Amino acid sequence: xxxxxxxxxxxxxxxxxxxxxxxxxxxxxxxxxxxxxxxxxxxxxxxxxxxxxxxxxxxxxxxxxxxxxxxxxxxxxxxxxxxxxxxxxxxxxxxxxxxxxxxxxxxxxxxxxxxxxxxxxxxxxxxxxxxxxxxxxxxxxxxxxxxxxxxxxxxxxxxxxxxxxxxxxxxxxxxxxxxxxxxxxxxxxxxxxxxxxxxxxxxxxxxxxxxxxxxxxxxxxxxxxxxxxxxxxxxxxxxxxxxxxxxxxxxxxxxxxxxxxxxxxxxxxxxxxxxxxxxxxxxxxxxxxxxx
Numbered sequence: 001x002x003x004x005x006x007x008x009x010x011x012x013x014x015x016x017x018x019x020x021x022x023x024x025x026x027x028x029x030x031x032x033x034x035x036x037x038x039x040x041x042x043x044x045x046x047x048x049x050x051x052x053x054x055x056x057x058x059x060x061x062x063x064x065x066x067x068x069x070x071x072x073x074x075x076x077x078x079x080x081x082x083x084x085x086x087x088x089x090x091x092x093x094x095x096x097x098x099x100x101x102x103x104x105x106x107x108x109x110x111x112x113x114x115x116x117x118x119x120x121x122x123x124x125x126x127x128x129x130x131x132x133x134x135x136x137x138x139x140x141x142x143x144x145x146x147x148x149x150x151x152x153x154x155x156x157x158x159x160x161x162x163x164x165x166x167x168x169x170x171x172x173x174x175x176x177x178x179x180x181x182x183x184x185x186x187x188x189x190x191x192x193x194x195x196x197x198x199x200x201x202x203x204x205x206x207x208x209x210x211x212x213x214x215x216x217x218x219x220x221x222x223x224x225x226x227x228x229x230x231x232x233x234x235x236x237x238x239x240x241x242x243x244x245x246x247x248x249x250x251x252x253x254x255x256x257x258x259x260x261x262x263x264x265x266x267x268x269x270x271x272x273x274x275x276x277x278x279x280x281x282x283x284x285x286x287x288x289x290x291x292x
């Protein structure tokens with residue numbers, strides 16, 4: 001069998017422009033069509049920070065595969081008849097391997113259902129949304145992304161921390177507490193910009209702090225740990241890089257948490273500006289939470 005030649009502009013080193021269907025908004029009030037999958041960002045957990053498009057998707061979905069992070073208030077927006085499946089990972093425990101999630105999305109779409117994959121924050125920022133999108137492409141499943149408010153932006157803002165500030169921070173690095181192999185960010189990443197925002201930082205806080213110090217960060221650098229941003233019980237620990245390990249142990253912060261390192265975390269005039277979402281009584285509906 002003779003393979004088709006690639007488009008000339010798509011050969012290695014070639015540049016090309018193309019129409020991007022995902023940039024064309026569907027009709028107002030619509031959601032995923034039957035047999036389609038939408039990768040939807042749920043924001044940090046407060047339903048007030050959910051986008052209108054995400055709310056529309058939830059209301060029209062027939063099956064929702066969701067992370068552990070969105071919270072019951074966001075899930076309460078789903079159609080009461082929809083099947084909700086918890087595929088979230090908690091503290092390294094993953095009853096649903098990524099391959100199983102991909103397979104469930106594909107199977108649901110092939111059965112003609114309107115499918116939403118609901119992810120905390122934004123699907124394409126440390127959310128494995130790219131992996132799921134590739135799996136859908138390979139399976140020939142129509143899909144689109146509904147961007148969400150990333151925790152990397154929302155948590156600092158809710159804590160009164162501007163990630164950029166004239167004279168203090170002109171660049172921001174977003175990094176994860178550990179990569180797929182469990183390794184810490186490189187010294188270059190930890191020392192290269194004025195402001196660092198570390199996702200999933202609580203379980204690796206000691207190691208991250210030590211790595212940042214070894215990378216050359218000043219121990220007096222302001223540091224903030226923001227726990228459960230946008231959710232009831234949100235807490236903010238304000239300290240310095242050199243004192244963070246002991247301070248975090250004393251604070252006993254709940255997860256999930258995000259860490260900000262840099263001078264912007266120490267703008268005293270903005271301390272106390274943070275806010276948390278009110279509690280909610282909305283209750284989700286669950287189907288079995290793990291594959292056989």
